[in-house]
Amino acid sequence: MSTAFYNEMYDSDAGLRPHYRAFAEWLAGTPAERLERKRAEADTAFHRVGITFAVYGEEAGTERLIPFDIIPRIIPAAEWAQLEAGLRQRVQALNAFLHDIYHEQAILKAGCVPAEQVLNNAQFRREMIGVDVPSGIYAHIAGVDIVRAGAGESYVLEDNLRVPSGVSYMIEDRKMMMRLFPELFSRHMIAPVQHYPDLLLDNLRTVAPKGVANPTVVLLTPGAYNSAYFEHTFLAQQMGIELVEGRDLFVRDETVFMRTTQGPQRVDVIYRRLDDDFLDPLVFNKDSMLGVPGLLSAYRAGHVTLANAIGTGVADDKSVYPYVPEMIRFYLGEEPQLNNVPTWMLRKPEDLRYVLAHLPELVVKEVHGAGGYGMLVGPAASRAEIEAFRARIIAAPEKYIAQPTLALSNCPTFVDSGIAPRHLDLRPFVLSGKRGVGMVPGGLTRVALRAGSLVVNSSQGGGTKDTWVLEN
Amino acid sequence: MLSRTADHLYWLARYTERAENLARLLDVSYQMSLVPQSIAAQNENWRAILALNSLESAFAGSYPAVNVDNVLRFMVADATNPSSIYSCLRAARENAHAVRGTLTAEMWESINATWIEVRQQTFEQILARGISEFFDWVKLRSAVTRGVTFGTMLKDDALHFIRLGGLLERGDNTARILDMQYHILRQSDDEGASDFYRWGALLRSLSAFQVYRKVYRDAITPARVAELLILRMDLPRSLHACADGIVRMLQLIANDASAETQRQAGVLHARLHFARIDDVLAGGLHEYLTDFMDRIYELGDGISRDFLIAA
Structure with a gap:
């Protein structure tokens, strides 16, 4: 076992970490064929239930399973308490930042964040300037990616404030684990996560437009061919709300209605899983068939709430990410509790020079990229790949940032050859509403199944694990 | 309920019912073709099945002659024929997929499992196992889906639209x-x-x-x-x-x-x-x-x- 990486289960002397002791005992005492049978059972169940995701770039409608690993990722109570406090702080600051840049722009005037980085950003939506949103909340749902590196310290990799996905896998993984190995849940005190949809609905109801006593909440999906469609149906069903497409909605008198078998019905809160660009063809992408003409006018009039708000992308942009610690100091007057990954911004000539000289050691990402597409992992790339990427960087350096290749922690995982360490990350889902910031303990653990791979995205062959936050 | 949701439910029921009745129709035709008769008379009956569904020209585009093998292949397993059992089960599943949140888990799983199974079989495999067995299977899967529909769904508009589509x-x-x-x-x-x-x-x-x-x-x-x-x-x-x-x-x-x-x-x-x-x-x-x-x-x-x- 490589000692260069932090292992979630074993310490550097290959001794068990205390929070994995009970699990390891159970694993040692469970016959291999039972584990094998249970793994097959999980596969069949996921397939039959249709917990799949669509893969872009393959034949339309191709659906794949996200591999599920039966070895959980376990987080001790004290460690989670720290993470949770750090996440609350971070998301609070990000919401304050969004309110600020669409109103007074105090942080730009103070020079803490370069104004041109924000105002010239494609994700900065002028349409939102001066618009007041309920409770000043912009990012109602944040999917903050956290990795552990080096000797075990945690870093925030990305904030994901637009339409973060994956929470359905968090819940389904837990359901599956409880079904396969109920005995594990009597041996551990594991914090429950299945109430996430209730918490989400409760939050969404608190941000309804003023004067709406019993708001109608809907989930807006791009449709059945979206990669996260399963999750959209899952969440709508769990919350007991309508799953709508753009064509189900229309705007009249700056008010949003849905078409029902009993005539038009007013809609107050839209949990949208559709990017800004597609929301309203009258304002954004003119060719979008997915949105609702006139939606922005209803939104600006305050007659409907969008979650997340329009224009949050400017705060999770990779070029603005380096300034989040500054935001925390500026708005909250606190020191950041979660680390940022050191980031080179290639629009700066000295950063560009350094990065071009060190490409084989670094990770380079597109500023607007997501999902593990369009990135270079230097240590894993061939010479030709590096040179091809170098040309792309030189052509448009402002489109890229670079970070050191983090020695991501790993965790024992079932692979073809048996149990082997694989790298992982963690995506907690942080909810913000009128009553503050909340979350269910843990989140989605994603694991890179290829040996040595650092890319955990499901579109790049990543799998998932159940995430246990221990209560003792 | 959303009009679009009602539409999917209605069509999901229509296609499920259509697949079942197609199996019934083809089964009776197949049984009757076993009664002694001239080949010409037999082929006339298969031609009538195509005419019944206004499919003569679509059929003629891909098959050289009207006979029992070709018509069964066309009506059972041909993905390019929108009226085949295969296509009906696919359409039922697609409609269900679009509104799976409205269906009970059992209903979705039943429809999805039917589709997964039919998709995995070639027409040759179906013939090898016996075409009547396949028709029985289609009827059985339809019965299972109907059973979980009545047995698990809330008696609200969603169920009413499903029943309406099925009855029509x-x-x-x-x-x-x-x-x-x-x-x-x-x-x-x-x-x-x-x-x-x-x-x-x-x-x-x-x-x-x-x-x-x-x-x-x-x-x-x-x-x-x-x-x-x-x-x-x-x-x-x-x-x-x-x-x-x-x-x-x-x-x-x-x-x-x-x-x-x-x-x-x-x-x-x-x-x-x-x-x-x-x-x-x-x-x-x-x-x-x-x-x-x-x-x-x-x-x-x-x-x-x-x-x-x-x-």
Whole structure:
């Protein structure tokens, strides 16, 4: 076992970490064929239930399973308490930042964040300037990616404030684990996560437009061919709300209605899983068939709430990410509790020079990229790949940032050859509403199944694990 | 409920029912083709199946000749034929997928499992196992889906739209099967034992053979077969039973725009409720069934307009 990486289960002397002791005992005492049978059972169940995701770039409608690993990722109570406090702080600051840049722009005037980085950003939506949103909340749902590196310290990799996905896998993984190995849940005190949809609905109801006593909440999906469609149906069903497409909605008198078998019905809160660009063809992408003409006018009039708000992308942009610690100091007057990954911004000539000289050691990402597409992992790339990427960087350096290749922690995982360490990350889902910031303990653990791979995205062959936050 | 959701539910039910009735139709045709007859007469019957679904030219585009093998392949497993069993099961699954959040988990799993299984079989594999076994499987899967639908779904509009779609499709399909077989049987000049098998096969294909015995306790005659399948209120696949269900479902989902559609359904129901089989046959069974199918088509149009693409 490589000692260069932090292992979630074993310490550097290959001794068990205390929070994995009970699990390891159970694993040692469970016959291999039972584990094998249970793994097959999980596969069949996921397939039959249709917990799949669509893969872009393959034949339309191709659906794949996200591999599920039966070895959980376990987080001790004290460690989670720290993470949770750090996440609350971070998301609070990000919401304050969004309110600020669409109103007074105090942080730009103070020079803490370069104004041109924000105002010239494609994700900065002028349409939102001066618009007041309920409770000043912009990012109602944040999917903050956290990795552990080096000797075990945690870093925030990305904030994901637009339409973060994956929470359905968090819940389904837990359901599956409880079904396969109920005995594990009597041996551990594991914090429950299945109430996430209730918490989400409760939050969404608190941000309804003023004067709406019993708001109608809907989930807006791009449709059945979206990669996260399963999750959209899952969440709508769990919350007991309508799953709508753009064509189900229309705007009249700056008010949003849905078409029902009993005539038009007013809609107050839209949990949208559709990017800004597609929301309203009258304002954004003119060719979008997915949105609702006139939606922005209803939104600006305050007659409907969008979650997340329009224009949050400017705060999770990779070029603005380096300034989040500054935001925390500026708005909250606190020191950041979660680390940022050191980031080179290639629009700066000295950063560009350094990065071009060190490409084989670094990770380079597109500023607007997501999902593990369009990135270079230097240590894993061939010479030709590096040179091809170098040309792309030189052509448009402002489109890229670079970070050191983090020695991501790993965790024992079932692979073809048996149990082997694989790298992982963690995506907690942080909810913000009128009553503050909340979350269910843990989140989605994603694991890179290829040996040595650092890319955990499901579109790049990543799998998932159940995430246990221990209560003792 | 959302109009689009209602639309998917309605069509998911129609396609599920259509796949089942297609299996019933093909099964009875296949059974009948086993009765001794000339090859030409046999192929004529297979041609009639294509004509029934207005598929002659689509078929001619891909197959050189009308015979049992080619028509079965085209109607069972051909993905390019939108009316094949394969395509109906795919369409049912696609509609279910679009509204899976509205379905119970059991319902979705049943529909999805049917699709996964049919997708994995080639026509050769189906033949190797026996085509009748495949038809039985299609009927069984339809029964399972219907069972979990009734057994698990809340009795709200979602269920009403599913039932409405199923009833409309079933009424249409029963009429089609009867129309076609009646036509073939009336043409055959031999009045002997083979007729018994043919009428028997027709009744079996609509799960009505034992019912016939129970109700009439007498020899099988064309007039009684027609009476049973058209006018008997208590036979679940009869036209009367379907019309009765359609009227009830429309009452449950009625809205401000649906009065005319409800009236038309009421007329259709009354025409069946107060009819005598002698009058039906005197006016021509084919004419009667064609009129019925036209009215069902009109009803489908009205339902779409009033509920499914409402503004």
